Amino acid sequence: MHATAGPCSRFRLRSLWVLALSLLFLIFNFIMVALPWHWVRTKADLRPLLLGDSVRITGWPPVENVFVVIGPDSPRLVRVDSGSFEDWELPLASRLHTILDVRVTGMPRADGLWSPLWVTHRRALSIVNISTGQPADEAERALALGVYGNDLVSRGVKAPLVDALLGHGEVRAVRPAWGGIANEALVLLAFAAFLASMGSVADLLAARRRRLLEAGICPDCRYHAGRLDRCPECGGWLRYGEG
Numbered sequence: 001m002h003a004t005a006g007p008c009s010r011f012r013l014r015s016l017w018v019l020a021l022s023l024l025f026l027i028f029n030f031i032m033v034a035l036p037w038h039w040v041r042t043k044a045d046l047r048p049l050l051l052g053d054s055v056r057i058t059g060w061p062p063v064e065n066v067f068v069v070i071g072p073d074s075p076r077l078v079r080v081d082s083g084s085f086e087d088w089e090l091p092l093a094s095r096l097h098t099i100l101d102v103r104v105t106g107m108p109r110a111d112g113l114w115s116p117l118w119v120t121h122r123r124a125l126s127i128v129n130i131s132t133g134q135p136a137d138e139a140e141r142a143l144a145l146g147v148y149g150n151d152l153v154s155r156g157v158k159a160p161l162v163d164a165l166l167g168h169g170e171v172r173a174v175r176p177a178w179g180g181i182a183n184e185a186l187v188l189l190a191f192a193a194f195l196a197s198m199g200s201v202a203d204l205l206a207a208r209r210r211r212l213l214e215a216g217i218c219p220d221c222r223y224h225a226g227r228l229d230r231c232p233e234c235g236g237w238l239r240y241g242e243g
């Protein structure tokens with residue numbers, strides 16, 4: 001009897017270890033990954049968590065704000081942060097110039113369940129005439145796009161991307177978040193291991209009950225009932241399952 005019970009219970013013990021470890025991993029992962037991930041996904045910058053450098057897009061139009069000054073001379077581009085008084089405030093005051101506010105917005109957006117799986121990058125372009133506060137008209141827009149497009153290309157942004165941004169006013173790219181995908185795979189694996197080893201708990205309890213019955217001990221109250229059919233202490237049946 002004990003010869004066959006040995007390897008069997010060792011297997012059950014191993015299953016229990018798998019159960020405990022997979023459960024620990026799932027809890028640890030939930031606290032360290034899933035919860036923080038769902039907290040930060042509402043914030044502006046999603047990159048630091050799990051995304052790392054795997055989703056960096058090179059040669060991508062930068063998020064920025066520039067002015068295109070259109071006057072008697074050829075239109076020119078002025079950086080808002082580095083431009084001087086003469087560059088854009090003076091032309092604006094002179095009213096001889098049209099100043100177009102060119103903004104490129106963008107924010108990575110990540111989607112996933114337990115952890116991020118995909119990151120969508122988006123760049124959107126808006127051109128507004130500062131004097132009127134209205135979107136630039138056709139002619140102004142064409143001028144602004146020409147000046148800004150040349151500037152982007154000269155700064156190393158890929159020409160097809162520039163064309164796409166200027167043409168549609170928006171570019172989009174969806175990239176897999178490998179860190180998140182790897183984590184999701186581990187979570188699924190741990191969950192599968194947890195489910196597969198869950199039966200071992202019931203097995204272990206049944207085996208323990210059988211051992212107690214064989215030793216003449218009531219499994220419910222631990223009374224030494226010997227070979228009786230019912231436990232004189234708690235009234236539980238002791239012989240069922242043996243027939």
Ligand SMILES: [Zn+2]
Pocket residue numbers: 218219220221222223231232233234235236
């Ligand atoms: Zn009993």
